[in-house]
Amino acid sequence: MIEINELTKRYGDTxxxxxxxxxxxxxRVTGFLGPNGAGKTTTLRILLGLVEPSAGxxxxxxxAFRHHRRGLRHVGALLDAGDVHGGRSARAHLGALARSxxxxxRRVDEVLTEVGLVGGAARRRVGGFSLGMRQRLGIATALLGDPPVLLFDEPLNGLDPEGVLWVRRLFRRLAAEGRTVFVSSHLMSEMEHTADELIVIGRGELIAAESLTEFAARGTAPTVTVRSPDSAALAAVLASEGATVASYDEETLQVAGLSAERVGELAFEHRFLIRELTTRAASLETAFMELTADSVEYTAGDQR
Ligand SMILES: Nc1ncnc2c1ncn2[C@@H]1O[C@H](COP(=O)(O)OP(=O)(O)OP(=O)(O)O)[C@@H](O)[C@H]1O
Ligand SMILES: [Mg+2]
Structure with missing residues (x-):
């Protein structure tokens, strides 16, 4: 179990x-989510004893990690995938870590096979690795000691779709084996098919700690898109039934607060011609963006 207790880290004024x-x-797989600069990497570095906390x-x-005598055999971590001596091969890198x-x-070959760095790739100098290959090596490093606790900082960065699916399955399996799997990301879409639990932070502070199911339940309700040549009159009818209606273009309405079924019934009762009627589930990404909107530090086009 990982416990973070009243943790504070200051860097000068920050x-x-x-x-x-x-x-x-x-x-279970726990997602550690927050916008860029939220403090995810800092928290993970403190957990690994690489940074001293200011308090907590x-x-x-x-x-504390430095008091763990079993080191890599207790906590495996992927932090910065670039943080490997470029002149070594993947096998030599893992071999040195295994010895120390x-x-x-034998674990070296097991984890290399696990992450798909087999044949020539395992013998090549790490300096020539692509980002995705580095991530795979980083994941192999985390798995090397067969640890019960695993930390991954943005492990999906640079992976191709096949790699993303593979990592998801790997995390699910590690959790099913009873391990603690803590995975950071700044994208909800990466976590929504991977995590069981979520820790959401913004500007270094906790915003939410709950299951993915609870998070989804707090999310924005689904909206209904309806298209009709008489959209203004239809909008009035829907609004009188309590819906919140926004017009998208001349024909298209976005309706919140009524089901597609109810919109269809009302249109039928009032003899409106309907050209489209669809329900759009609110994405978890939208809910995440709404939740963290106040703590986004870097916004494109921001002139600060
Ligand atoms: N060594 C450091 N010196 C000074 N400031 C730092 C240092 N490390 C982190 N910070 C600052 O602390 C804040 C949190 O950074 P951190 O890297 O933990 O965020 P993050 O959530 O991992 O972001 P990202 O999604 O971009 O990886 C940022 O404002 C960052 O600039
Ligand atoms: Mg980070």
Missing amino acids: TAVRDLSFTVRPG TATVDGH NRIPA
């Missing part, structure tokens, strides 16, 4: 993490 508290439980604690199974962490040498 407060990267502010009074942050949450727990991450084993047996970050522990794995009750202890007293991990059996």
Whole structure:
């Protein structure tokens, strides 16, 4: 179990993490979400003992990481995928890590196979790796010690669609094996098919800690798109039934607060010709953007 307790990290004037508290439980995939600059990487670096917190604690199974004697065999992590000596091969890199962490040498080939770095790829110098290959090597590194706790910082960056599916299945399997799997991302769309639980932060502060199901339930209600040549009159009828109606173009209305079925019934009763009637589920991405709107630090075109 990962426990973050009243954690604060200041860099000069910048407060990267502010009074942050949450727990991450084993047996599930927990997504760590927040816009760019929210403090995700900082939190993970503190967990790994790479950065000293200004206040508060970050522990794995009750202890700070540096007090874990089993190191990589207890906590596996993918932080910066570029952080590998470029002159080594993937196999040599993992072999050195295995030796220094007293991990059996056979694990090297097991994890290389697991992440698909086989044949020539395992022997090539890491310096020539593509971003996706580096991510795969980073994931192999995290898995090397067969640890019960795994941390991944933006592991889907640079992966192709096949790679994304593979990583999702891998995370699900690791969680099903009873491990703690904590995965950061700045994109809800990456988490919605991967995570069971969500920790959402913005500007270093906790915004939400709940299951994906709970998050989806708080999301914006689905909207109905209806197209009719007499859209203005139809809009009036729908509004009188309590719907919130926005007109999209001359014919098209976006309707919130009524089901497609009810819109269809009303149109039939009032003899409106309908050319389109569709329900659009509110995306979790929209809910995430609404939730974090106040804590987005970098906005395109922002003149600050
Ligand atoms: N070493 C550092 N020195 C100064 N400021 C830092 C340092 N590391 C992080 N920060 C600042 O702390 C804040 C949080 O950064 P962090 O990298 O943790 O965010 P993040 O959530 O990982 O963002 P991203 O999605 O872009 O990776 C940012 O404002 C960043 O500029
Ligand atoms: Mg980051």
